[in-house]
Amino acid sequence: DAGITQSPRHKVTETGTPVTLRCHQTENHRYMYWYRQDPGHGLRLIHYSYGVKDTDKGEVSDGYSVSRSKTEDFLLTLESATSSQTSVYFCAISEPSSGGTETQYFGPGTRLLVL
Amino acid sequence: AQSVTQPDIHITVSEGASLELRCNYSYGATPYLFWYVQSPGQGLQLLLKYFSGDTLVQGIKGFEAEFKRSQSSFNLRKPSVHWSDAAEYFCAVGGLTGTASKLTFGTGTRLQVTL
Numbered sequence: 001d002a003g004i005t006q007s008p009r010h011k012v013t014e015t016g017t018p019v020t021l022r023c024h025q026t027e028n029h030r031y032m033y034w035y036r037q038d039p040g041h042g043l044r045l046i047h048y049s050y051g052v053k054d055t056d057k058g059e060v061s062d063g064y065s066v067s068r069s070k071t072e073d074f075l076l077t078l079e080s081a082t083s084s085q086t087s088v089y090f091c092a093i094s095e096p097s098s099g100g101t102e103t104q105y106f107g108p109g110t111r112l113l114v115l
Numbered sequence: 116a117q118s119v120t121q122p123d124i125h126i127t128v129s130e131g132a133s134l135e136l137r138c139n140y141s142y143g144a145t146p147y148l149f150w151y152v153q154s155p156g157q158g159l160q161l162l163l164k165y166f167s168g169d170t171l172v173q174g175i176k177g178f179e180a181e182f183k184r185s186q187s188s189f190n191l192r193k194p195s196v197h198w199s200d201a202a203e204y205f206c207a208v209g210g211l212t213g214t215a216s217k218l219t220f221g222t223g224t225r226l227q228v229t230l
Contacts, residue, residue: 042222043218043220048217058217090159103149103164104216104218106160107158108157109157109158
């Protein structure tokens with residue numbers, strides 16, 4: 001158990017409204033990630049963070065912003081939600097593994113419906 | 116650019132039968148390979164990973180995978196499937212980047228187990 005929680009777990013919102021999803025971890029891992037999961041696409045990286053206030057874009061970052069003001073929290077914001085952002089959002093953390101790379105562990109997900 | 120192909124969208128096997136899920140990757144350097152499993156409505160759980168060394172890796176729940184560099188493959192196997200193995204399986208590839216391990220996922224294979 002990597003100690004990852006996501007909130008909310010489910011959300012319904014309307015087009016044009018701002019939405020913020022929260023990822024919280026309890027084990028001070030340096031790297032945190034946001035993915036979205038859509039049928040036929042697997043998981044796609046939205047943004048990631050490599051430290052407090054250090055973030056970078058992933059594969060599908062348009063329409064999303066992130067912030068990390070504390071090690072334990074990584075926020076994903078949809079500034080103006082659109083129906084195409086209806087998806088399941090997963091947060092992940094990674095921790096060092098033998099061999100020199102990092103292994104990612106995932107949170108339980110947030111199901112977002114934009115009407 | 117890195118990519119992962121899981122050619123089988125859906126596979127059905129009988130309980131007790133053997134299983135092989137295919138994964139082909141494209142990566143410009145030494146790949147790090149992962150298999151994750153996702154039960155309905157759940158997050159992703161790490162089954163196994165390959166970084167280096169023995170090309171046959173053992174994971175949890177009786178799964179194993181074999182890395183074949185010449186074929187750019189990392190197929191997942193289980194000798195005898197249980198009904199509880201019904202889930203969606205994702206293969207992912209990443210690499211040693213010096214920073215966060217940005218993974219690329221395949222589109223997944225959904226496994227159905229018949230009794």
